Amino acid sequence: MTGPASLPRRTLFAAPALLALPTRARAASAAQPPIAIVLNSGGATVSVIDMTTRKILRDEPTFREPSHWALTPDHKKLLIADSSGNALFFLDPATGTELGHKLIPDPYQLWFSPDGTYLTITCLRLNHVDVYHAASLTLAHRFKLGSMPSHLSYTPDSRTVFVSMQDSGTLVAIDLANMTPRWTTKVGKTPAGVMWHDGVVLTAIMGSDHVAVLDPATGRITRTILTDKGAHNIFLTPDRTQLYVTNRVAGSLTVLDARTLGFVKRIAMPGGPDDLCFAPDGKLWIALRFASRVAVHDPVTGATDHISVGRSPHGIFISTLLTDRPALAAMRLA
Amino acid sequence: MQMMAQVLSHVPAHPFNDVAGWIEQTAVLPLLYRAGLMQWSELSFGWTLVAVYGITQMILAYAVCVPLERFHPLERWTTSKPVLVDVFYTFLARVGVLPIMTFVLFYAAQVQLDGFLADRGYVPPMLETIIPALFGHPVVTFALYALILDFTDYWRHRLSHRFSIWYALHAVHHAQRQMTFWSDDRNHVIDEVLSFLWFMLIGLLIGIPPLQFPLLILMLRFVESLSHANTTLSFGKIGDRLLVSPRFHRTHHGILAAGQKSCNYGAVFPLWDIIFKTADFARPPTPTGDPTAPEAMATGTYLAQQWSGIAHTVRALRG
Numbered sequence: 001m002t003g004p005a006s007l008p009r010r011t012l013f014a015a016p017a018l019l020a021l022p023t024r025a026r027a028a029s030a031a032q033p034p035i036a037i038v039l040n041s042g043g044a045t046v047s048v049i050d051m052t053t054r055k056i057l058r059d060e061p062t063f064r065e066p067s068h069w070a071l072t073p074d075h076k077k078l079l080i081a082d083s084s085g086n087a088l089f090f091l092d093p094a095t096g097t098e099l100g101h102k103l104i105p106d107p108y109q110l111w112f113s114p115d116g117t118y119l120t121i122t123c124l125r126l127n128h129v130d131v132y133h134a135a136s137l138t139l140a141h142r143f144k145l146g147s148m149p150s151h152l153s154y155t156p157d158s159r160t161v162f163v164s165m166q167d168s169g170t171l172v173a174i175d176l177a178n179m180t181p182r183w184t185t186k187v188g189k190t191p192a193g194v195m196w197h198d199g200v201v202l203t204a205i206m207g208s209d210h211v212a213v214l215d216p217a218t219g220r221i222t223r224t225i226l227t228d229k230g231a232h233n234i235f236l237t238p239d240r241t242q243l244y245v246t247n248r249v250a251g252s253l254t255v256l257d258a259r260t261l262g263f264v265k266r267i268a269m270p271g272g273p274d275d276l277c278f279a280p281d282g283k284l285w286i287a288l289r290f291a292s293r294v295a296v297h298d299p300v301t302g303a304t305d306h307i308s309v310g311r312s313p314h315g316i317f318i319s320t321l322l323t324d325r326p327a328l329a330a331m332r333l334a
Numbered sequence: 335m336q337m338m339a340q341v342l343s344h345v346p347a348h349p350f351n352d353v354a355g356w357i358e359q360t361a362v363l364p365l366l367y368r369a370g371l372m373q374w375s376e377l378s379f380g381w382t383l384v385a386v387y388g389i390t391q392m393i394l395a396y397a398v399c400v401p402l403e404r405f406h407p408l409e410r411w412t413t414s415k416p417v418l419v420d421v422f423y424t425f426l427a428r429v430g431v432l433p434i435m436t437f438v439l440f441y442a443a444q445v446q447l448d449g450f451l452a453d454r455g456y457v458p459p460m461l462e463t464i465i466p467a468l469f470g471h472p473v474v475t476f477a478l479y480a481l482i483l484d485f486t487d488y489w490r491h492r493l494s495h496r497f498s499i500w501y502a503l504h505a506v507h508h509a510q511r512q513m514t515f516w517s518d519d520r521n522h523v524i525d526e527v528l529s530f531l532w533f534m535l536i537g538l539l540i541g542i543p544p545l546q547f548p549l550l551i552l553m554l555r556f557v558e559s560l561s562h563a564n565t566t567l568s569f570g571k572i573g574d575r576l577l578v579s580p581r582f583h584r585t586h587h588g589i590l591a592a593g594q595k596s597c598n599y600g601a602v603f604p605l606w607d608i609i610f611k612t613a614d615f616a617r618p619p620t621p622t623g624d625p626t627a628p629e630a631m632a633t634g635t636y637l638a639q640q641w642s643g644i645a646h647t648v649r650a651l652r653g
Binding site: 042061085086087104106126148190206207229248270271308 | 457
């Protein structure tokens with residue numbers, strides 16, 4: 001993609017579609033200290049944290065409600081979805097410096113296809129899934145396939161994107177080659193996080209206490225994995241041996257064996273755990289939605305430290321991902 | 335200095351959020367989970383915060399206004415019974431069903447409009463997109479939103495006095511002869527709906543204000559509560575012209591200012607009354623109430639007042 005200056009979209013009563021923000025010079029360098037970028041959904045800010053000192057360096061403003069992030073295929077920009085602010089913000093992923101923003105309707109969760117062709121955005125409030133051409137950020141197709149589209153994941157060949165529909169209780173497969181829906185499956189109450197994993201699709205069922213395993217070809221549920229109340233999102237460890245499931249209602253993390261999907265352990269994590277990242281030192285950086293804090297958890301010792309951030313921290317990105325190839329690969333960003 | 339830093343380090347960074355977060359995690363989420371309504375979990379934290387702010391605002395108003403009304407009252411009454419219904423109105427408006435309904439209705443309306451615009455290639459406006467220089471200055475943006483919303487509320491309020499049918503409903507607010515800080519939320523439910531629609535229209539035109547300043551929102555609501563207090567308090571010659579004081583607002587509620595002859599319509603800032611020449615800083619305090627309103631509207635129960643508002647409106651419709 002070419003960056004924020006590429007979108008000719010209209011906005012009511014506003015002169016420019018892309019606001020002419022002063023674009024600050026990109027100051028990324030290899031010498032940058034590692035930072036965590038935390039998206040405070042309720043505070044309309046992005047907290048930039050020095051991962052070494054664990055101090056907040058600054059808060060970058062957004063419009064209303066930053067939720068999730070996506071790294072551009074060239075790893076040069078971090079896209080922040082501001083859902084009720086109807087905007088995508090562009091940050092330097094190494095420094096957290098804001099580079100500009102662009103108005104698009106209701107971006108909630110977003111992810112580039114592995115081949116870098118498309119950027120799929122779920123519009124949870126407006127009930128549509130928008131597929132954009134990644135290079136130009138122009139809309140390729142808009143799907144209206146259910147109520148409250150929430151999270152998404154692609155097949156490794158980028159041909160299919162799977163989207164959970166929170167209110168409809170379904171998982172939908174969209175064929176990106178033909179831009180047509182392929183199948184829709186009732187998966188349970190309030191599905192949220194979605195992940196392609198070893199030839200199957202996993203989706204966390206937030207209105208229940210499990211992860212559903214689906215056959216990507218047919219959409220048939222082949223297995224359910226018990227986790228904990230309010231299973232929300234799923235993350236693969238950089239060494240690809242374990243899966244972490246955040247459980248919003250129970251306030252816990254469930255660790256699963258990545259190969260067998262068998263239960264490994266439960267970690268108490270009160271405060272509404274949402275998204276998380278794995279740091280190179282093995283620690284987990286976890287956004288706690290209802291605690292206004294980020295938890296830094298050491299899975300070896302079990303110790304957890306907290307860093308105060310803005311209200312309702314949601315998505316979290318750590319800059320060490322830029323050089324940590326196993327972690328990038330685990331997140332399907334390499 | 336070091337001691338101060340130590341003390342401050344023990345003060346929670348986000349006390350409202352912490353309380354709301356605890357309620358969310360221990361009560362709201364488990365309730366939503368059991369009810370099969372987890373799809374609303376994203377929004378429920380917002381509702382919980384609104385309730386926490388509402389309760390805090392009520393505590394603040396109580397802590398400040400009760401001593402003022404007790405030690406510096408403007409009027410003394412033998413009974414405070416007619417005030418009790420206003421307490422009920424306040425609970426209903428600040429922490430009860432109404433804020434949640436407002437939240438849900440506004441959300442639904444916003445979704446419809448934003449979706450309609452998005453399908454036509456438009457993105458809904460916000461002050462920061464109308465005036466790009468505001469971006470990155472959230473406090474200034476919030477202040478501008480507050481001014482605009484107060485300005486539009488001035489006109490809503492003025493029009494509610496101008497049209498006799500609308501005023502027949504608004505009379506519920508004015509009928510109280512024992513006006514206290516609890517009287518701020520004493521409104522007919524249809525009048526509340528009209529206010530909500532008015533706010534929604536403005537909100538859709540200029541966007542929803544950034545809500546990351548709970549203390550500022552609390553202060554604005556506090557000014558509205560304080561302005562109804564039964565106290566001799568005035569903010570002085572200059573202060574009364576900057577912020578609506580109990581003295582300024584009492585003139586609006588005075589028996590000589592009921593209905594179409596009213597003045598001092600501003601809720602937070604008297605500026606609009608000054609600009610549009612409806613300000614009256616000279617009139618001495620008078621008893622409050624609306625002599626034309628039915629007695630049930632003044633001293634009836636909540637339901638009697640609501641019914642009386644409808645009957646009064648029907649009479650106004652018939653001329």
